[in-house]
Each structure stands twice: as C-alpha cells, then as structure tokens.
Amino acid sequence: MSPLRRWLPLLFLLAGPLPAEPPPNSSLSPDVTRFILANSEFTVLHEMGHLLIAELDLPVLGREEDAADQLGLIGLFLLHGEQRDADFYAKLLDIVDFWRLEWQRPKPAAEEVPAWDSHGLDAQRFYNIACLVYGSDPERLEWVPELTGLPMERALYCDEEYQQVRKAVDWVRGRYRHAAIQTTPRFQVIYDPPPVNVPDAEVLIAQVRASSNLETLARRASATFALPRALILRLSGCGTPDAWYNRNTGELTLCYERLQHFRQLAETLPRLHQPTAPGQ
Numbered sequence: 001m002s003p004l005r006r007w008l009p010l011l012f013l014l015a016g017p018l019p020a021e022p023p024p025n026s027s028l029s030p031d032v033t034r035f036i037l038a039n040s041e042f043t044v045l046h047e048m049g050h051l052l053i054a055e056l057d058l059p060v061l062g063r064e065e066d067a068a069d070q071l072g073l074i075g076l077f078l079l080h081g082e083q084r085d086a087d088f089y090a091k092l093l094d095i096v097d098f099w100r101l102e103w104q105r106p107k108p109a110a111e112e113v114p115a116w117d118s119h120g121l122d123a124q125r126f127y128n129i130a131c132l133v134y135g136s137d138p139e140r141l142e143w144v145p146e147l148t149g150l151p152m153e154r155a156l157y158c159d160e161e162y163q164q165v166r167k168a169v170d171w172v173r174g175r176y177r178h179a180a181i182q183t184t185p186r187f188q189v190i191y192d193p194p195p196v197n198v199p200d201a202e203v204l205i206a207q208v209r210a211s212s213n214l215e216t217l218a219r220r221a222s223a224t225f226a227l228p229r230a231l232i233l234r235l236s237g238c239g240t241p242d243a244w245y246n247r248n249t250g251e252l253t254l255c256y257e258r259l260q261h262f263r264q265l266a267e268t269l270p271r272l273h274q275p276t277a278p279g280q
C-alpha cells in the first residue's frame with residue numbers, strides 16, 4: 001500500500017467537521033496516551049524556549065512566541081538524536097495534529113487568539129510546525145505536505161526554514177553550553193496534588209510520570225546549558241489548560257488541565273496513526 005493510502009483516514013478527517021466533545025472514558029488508549037505525552041513534551045519544550053531566552057538573555061529576532069516554538073521543536077529533535085523511527089514520527093504528527101485541532105475545533109470567541117496577540121494564530125502555528133517537521137527530512141517525509149495540507153508553495157522551502165532554525169539553535173547550544181558536564185540537575189520536577197476538577201487527573205499524571213519525559217527534559221536542559229540558577233518545572237492544577245514560564249520565580253508550570261485538554265482533543269481523533277510510519 002502506498003504511504004499516502006495508508007494515511008487517507010487522516011485526510012478524510014481533515015476534510016470533515018470535528019466532534020465537539022469526546023465520549024467519557026476513564027481509560028486511555030495507547031494512541032491517546034501518546035498524543036498526551038507528545039504534546040505535554042512539546043508544551044514544556046516551548047516554555048523551556050521562553051526559559052532559555054530569559055535565563056541566558058538570548059537575543060531574539062522576530063516574535064518571542066515564534067522563537068519559543070522553534071526552540072521547542074528543535075529541542076525535540078535534539079532529545080531524540082538520530083533515532084528517527086516510527087515512534088518519533090508519530091510523536092511529531094501528534095503535535096501537528098494538536099495544532100490543527102486547536103485551530104479548527106469549535107470554540108467560544110473568547111478562546112480565539114486575536115490578531116494582535118503576542119502568539120501567532122493557531123493556524124499559523126500549525127503551518128509553521130508542519131513546515132519544520134517536513135523540512136527536517138523532506139526525502140523521508142515526502143508524504144507530510146499532502147497528509148497535513150501543507151501547501152507546496154510553502155513546503156518547497158521548508159528544508160531551508162529547518163536549516164535556518166537549526167543553525168540558530170546550534171549556535172545557542174555552542175555559545176551557552178557547559179564547559180564541563182554537570183551532574184547535579186538544576187531543574188527540579190514537582191508534581192502538585194491532583195486537582196478535584198480535572199477528571200481522571202491521577203490517570204493522566206501517572207502516564208506522564210511513567211514516561212519520565214519531563215524528568216529527562218529537565219536533566220538534559222541542566223546538562224546542556226550553563227543556567228544561572230536553580231529552576232523548577234511544576235505540574236499543577238491552575239483552573240485553566242495553560243502553561244507558562246515565570247521569569248521572576250524561575251518556575252515553569254504545566255497545568256493538569258492542559259493534560260485533560262490534550263486528552264479531550266485526542267479522543268476526537270479516530271485511531272489513525274499506524275504503528276509504522278509511511279516510507280519505512
């Protein structure tokens with residue numbers, strides 16, 4: 001079966017309306033779990049982009065929110081090294097899927113990102129991220145533009161976009177890396193008690209903890225960069241599906257409500273991702 005045919009269900013989904021609410025279910029399927037973990041990781045990496053900009057006093061050309069997305073996505077590639085396997089591509093597509101769902105889901109006007117916001121519009125973030133994913137390896141990922149709806153006019157230059165961003169991140173790594181390997185993590189990961197208003201919070205938290213993704217992130221950031229002070233990555237109930245970095249306190253927060261938001265969006269997706277990525 002051709003790569004495209006194997007992924008046609010997603011194209012079908014992209015053309016249709018999105019269901020507003022997923023069915024209630026206290027257990028998580030492997031696909032939903034992967035979606036939650038992938039997007040939690042990218043969310044923390046995005047916030048870590050803000051953290052690096054603040055803590056290392058990085059120069060920023062362009063909008064900081066775009067730079068944080070770029071730092072976050074390249075961070076994902078760096079974390080996985082040369083291990084570009086089906087699981088990694090599925091993770092990248094989960095992140096692309098999230099931004100499409102976030103863009104296209106029915107939502108109240110108050111939740112729409114206004115044009116004047118410091119963040120790009122969800123649709124723009126979707127296309128930017130899809131472009132960097134495709135541009136990371138256009139030969140192996142030649143199916144990505146058609147699958148995601150990334151227009152060829154943009155896709156044509158995505159390899160250059162990826163190389164440009166990669167060069168900037170590599171410069172930061174070279175300029176601010178530790179002179180010697182640091183063994184004591186500067187990042188402490190703290191899990192606050194689960195809030196009562198998040199359904200199945202314990203289940204979601206257990207999955208995140210079991211993956212060790214966030215602990216790995218904190219450890220790698222500590223080992224890679226000469227951070228000027230001890231920092232905290234806190235998972236907490238906030239009353240909103242958000243995440244942020246507070247440069248005054250040195251705390252990066254990922255809200256439990258955001259895990260629940262990922263879950264709700266994931267459960268609007270049929271089980272689409274194949275265990276083996278196309279082209280492999």
Ligand SMILES: [Zn+2]
Pocket residue numbers: 046047050065068
């Ligand atoms: Zn941000």
